[in-house]
Amino acid sequence: MSVLLIAGSPSERSRTAAFLDAAGQRLETRGALVNRLRVRDLSPQALLLADFGHPSISQAIGRVARADVIVVATPVYKAAYSGVLKVFLDLLPQDGFKGKTVLPLATGGSPNHMLALDYSLRPVLQSLGAKNILPGIYATDAQVTPTEDGSFHLAPDISARLDEAVHLLITETLQTGLAHAGRFAPVHFSQVRCSV
Numbered sequence: 001m002s003v004l005l006i007a008g009s010p011s012e013r014s015r016t017a018a019f020l021d022a023a024g025q026r027l028e029t030r031g032a033l034v035n036r037l038r039v040r041d042l043s044p045q046a047l048l049l050a051d052f053g054h055p056s057i058s059q060a061i062g063r064v065a066r067a068d069v070i071v072v073a074t075p076v077y078k079a080a081y082s083g084v085l086k087v088f089l090d091l092l093p094q095d096g097f098k099g100k101t102v103l104p105l106a107t108g109g110s111p112n113h114m115l116a117l118d119y120s121l122r123p124v125l126q127s128l129g130a131k132n133i134l135p136g137i138y139a140t141d142a143q144v145t146p147t148e149d150g151s152f153h154l155a156p157d158i159s160a161r162l163d164e165a166v167h168l169l170i171t172e173t174l175q176t177g178l179a180h181a182g183r184f185a186p187v188h189f190s191q192v193r194c195s196v
């Protein structure tokens with residue numbers, strides 16, 4: 001079962017990427033094959049001019065196509081997901097996430113835009129044909145803090161949320177093989193958590 005982590009921040013030293021990588025490390029620990037794609041590493045000109053034929057774009061589209069599970073992470077910019085992520089998603093085929101399970105993650109400066117994952121990113125993931133979109137996790141900058149060694153520290157509460165999400169991903173998708181053939185069981189409203 002292969003997982004593609006898509007980092008949607010333009011920043012080199014990125015909280016979002018660190019948050020995403022923490023998810024990736026947990027997935028690797030649970031036995032998933034994890035690949036990483038940073039949109040900021042693709043050709044900026046090809047992204048902006050929608051150059052589908054550019055090698056970096058066609059390779060990235062191929063990596064998305066080969067993944068069973070997508071974990072996509074974005075910083076909140078102007079109350080929505082990042083423009084960098086948008087220009088990449090625009091280059092995917094209309095059914096680019098068909099049959100895939102997707103876990104959305106976001107970081108934001110404050111809790112005020114914690115619903116951005118649901119009102120801005122989720123409809124796009126749905127339109128790309130994602131089969132299952134897990135409840136997203138939103139972390140504030142106060143929950144993903146820089147450390148002296150140049151990495152980032154996750155606050156215990158957000159770390160626990162990530163553990164739960166990865167457990168859900170593994171048990172419901174990877175181990176049961178539902179990524180190929182089935183659906184998630186309904187999630188009771190009392191279990192839905194979308195904020196910090």
Ligand SMILES: Cc1cc2nc3c(=O)[nH]c(=O)nc-3n(C[C@H](O)[C@H](O)[C@H](O)COP(=O)(O)O)c2cc1C
Pocket residue numbers: 009010011013014015016017074075076077078079080107108109110111112113140141
């Ligand atoms: C251009 C820009 C716009 C931003 N807009 C918002 C916003 O609307 N709401 C919010 O909560 N944080 C906003 N932020 C803060 C970022 O979402 C936050 O610092 C995030 O963790 C940055 O992630 P990164 O380090 O991966 O780039 C904005 C930051 C920038 C640079």
